[in-house]
Amino acid sequence: MTTALHAGLDRRLPALLDLYRDLHAHPELSHQEFRTARIVAAQLREQGWTVTEGVGGTGVVGVLTTGPGPVVLLRADMDALPVREGTGLPYASQRTATDAAGREVPVMHACGHDVHVACLLGATAQLAAHQHAWHGTVLAVFQPAEEVCGAPAMVADGFAERFPRPDICLAQHVAPAPAGLVATRPGTFMGASDSLAVRLHGRGGHGSTPQATVDPVVMAAATVMRLQTVVAREVAADRTAVVTVGSLHAGTRENVIPDTADLTVNLRSATPGTRAHLLDAVERIVRAEAAASAAPKDPEISVITAFPMTVNDAEATAVVQDAFRSALGPDRVIDLDQPLTGSEDFGAFGTALDAPTVYWTFGGLDPAAFTGADLLTEGIPPQIPHNHSPLFAPVPEPTIELGVQYLLTAATPWLTHPADGSAGTEAPH
Known part of the structure; x- marks a missing residue:
């Protein structure tokens, strides 16, 4: 040059x-x-x-x-x-x-x-x-x-x-x-990038009496695993998509079941249609897992960042x-x-x-x-x-x-x- x-x-x-x-x-x-x-x-x-x-x-x-x-x-x-x-x-x-x-x-x-x-x-x-x-x-x-x-x-x-x-x-x-x-x-x-904060609500209690609680840690674990199926089973193989759970925080001690669990989720997509599908799928799965666990309160989902x-x-x-x-x-x-x-x-x-x-x-x-x-x-x-x-x-x-x-x-x-x-x-x- x-x-x-x-x-x-x-x-x-x-x-x-x-x-x-x-x-x-x-x-x-x-x-x-x-x-x-x-x-x-x-x-x-x-x-x-x-x-x-x-x-x-x-x-x-x-x-x-x-x-x-x-x-x-x-x-x-x-x-x-x-x-x-x-x-x-x-x-x-x-x-x-x-x-x-x-x-x-x-x-x-x-x-x-x-x-x-x-x-x-x-x-x-x-x-x-x-x-x-x-x-x-x-x-x-x-x-x-x-x-x-x-x-x-x-x-x-x-x-x-x-x-x-x-x-x-x-x-x-x-x-x-x-x-x-x-x-x-x-x-x-x-691609686009969307980051979400998710709070799952349970009912805390003693680790020795889980039947008296709704465990948000188990709820979070099920949610994380289910989210992995979005790309594997809901997005066509020729489309670019990534779903990442970047953080999961819950509890303070091994024998205390906490009241809440917090996740952050990052989504990557390369078309508007795929982006909309990922966002809808995350909300659907989060709410469904909360319902399946008999959560006492609906989960909270909020946007952290949204890159076009x-x-x-x-x-x-x-x-x-x-x-x-x-x-x-x-x-x-x-x-x-x-x-x-x-x-x-x-x-x-x-x-x-x-x-x-x-x-x-x-x-x-x-x-x-x-x-x-x-x-x-x-x-x-x-x-x-x-x-x-x-x-x-x-x-x-x-x-x-x-x-x-x-x-x-x-x-x-x-x-x-x-x-x-x-x-x-x-x-x-």
């Missing part, structure tokens, strides 16, 4: 790598990204961007205009996870924080959002340094709380009224794949894929044949702002770890730490440099087209 926008990136890399290691060592939970936001805002101002802080909580938006032309939105997420780091890296996180429930938890950038912040700040620095090489407006959006669906908070904070409407929204995510590979697809790129499907605009995705293939070579650009089961809230920007979106993932791990693996037919080997693992550790080099280049390469078709249309074609839209 040797376009004008990439010139001088090699000289910027040492500072970007230091920034990445600092962000990794100082992760912050969703809606608590105060330090990260301050660093982002300070660097954007130093680069010459117009900066707005506190958008949707801790969000930061930078705006830079070089003249008439398309408006391109580039987004990075900033939040970390309540995970205890196990990488053993010299810059590993040692932080703890108080979560939204008031619990003291470890904190780690186990999903790679620190990579995203560093890459976007590298891209904004290049755009500011080479304003002669592009025209239009760039919105650099540093979003809080992606892990709990924070994009709608930025939208609800008057985003459409406070900033120019984008002609294209672009974002990326580091993945447990070899550094140097990029993957995307038109249409549904990532991430849908890539077909025309805009083709433009980005062509740019990647031209810059990287076709062997490094993967066209996925089916949606990923992960989820994202990035699509909230495109939906609210009536703009096409393109989202891609890029490898961030040492290619040597994948020797002998057939990624196209067998996927990522199970021994490779995935996002959200305490062992997930992107290699800073060359991941950061490549991530900057990907953002610039994807944005280039919009930012380098003549503003007056004199090239004989319209700018991508």
Whole structure:
């Protein structure tokens, strides 16, 4: 990649790598990204961007205009996870924080959002340094709380009224794949994710007299097992669906039958019909198991988060894929044949702002770890730490440099087209 926008990136890399290691060592939970936001805002101002802080909580938006032309939105997420780091890296996180429930938890950038912040700040620095090489407006959006669906908070904070409407929204995510590979697809790129909290009500009592109780632990166990049949027996084999019971809490002692049991359930789906079926099935099974156990009170089911499907605009995705293939070579650009089961809230920007979106993932791990693996037919080997693992550790080099280049390469078709249309074609839209 040797376009004008990439010139001088090699000289910027040492500072970007230091920034990445600092962000990794100082992760912050969703809606608590105060330090990260301050660093982002300070660097954007130093680069010459117009900066707005506190958008949707801790969000930061930078705006830079070089003249008439398309408006391109580039987004990075900033939040970390309540995970205890196990990488053993010299810059590993040692932080703890108080979560939204008031619990003291470890904190780690186990999903790679620190990579995203560093890459976007590298891209904004290049755009500011080479304003002669592009025209239009760039919105650099540093979003809080992606892990709990924070994009709608930025939208609800008057985003459409406070900033120019984008002609294209672009974002990326580091993945447990070899550094140097990029993957995307038109249409549904990532599935929907729905997380539910379930409280089952029983009637507590002594462990020696279970006949006088309604045991919510047994009720919960039956519910967990029955939920496993939803995908196995209710969803067609050619449809993507996942049902996960991520937590189950009940009781305080071995000889006390408790009054309640609490579960959290996560659902993944890739079509609206499958999503609706999963939600209906969970409610049906939870209520039926409670009735079968003669529960004294109906179960309580509430929504924790609801991420929509991430849908890539077909025309805009083709433009980005062509740019990647031209810059990287076709062997490094993967066209996925089916949606990923992960989820994202990035699509909230495109939906609210009536703009096409393109989202891609890029490898961030040492290619040597994948020797002998057939990624196209067998996927990522199970021994490779995935996002959200305490062992997930992107290699800073060359991941950061490549991530900057990907953002610039994807944005280039919009930012380098003549503003007056004199090239004989319209700018991508």
